[in-house]
Amino acid sequence: MLRFQRFLVASELLFAGSALAAGGKPDMPGYDNAAAIETMSHCTARIDERSPCSIRFVTARGRHFYIGSPGSTREVSRFLATLKEGRVYAFPEAFLDFENRK
DSSP states (O other): OHHHHHHHHHHHHHHHHHHBOGGGOBSSOEEOSHHHHHTSOOEEEEEEEEOSSEEEEEETTSOEEEEEOTTOOHHHHHHHHHOOTTOEEEETHHHHHHHHHO
């Protein structure tokens, strides 16, 4: 258990460090709650990599972003569980559609 906790802390530090590029601007933005997802800029993206608590997406322009984190809300975790590999999603519309179906 302690090993797993250390792994999570190390992962969070690595993610936080990689998310800040020169000038303090995120090079890979992350969204882990409904408010953040609802206000994200419109884009279309597909799943690039899935982890237990987040998904990394890639846009048609090759930019990456994350949705989810170890501290994500249940709502975000449930949304991520509905997404399928290989499909292109429009954001934030895909999340808004998910919320409206509840």
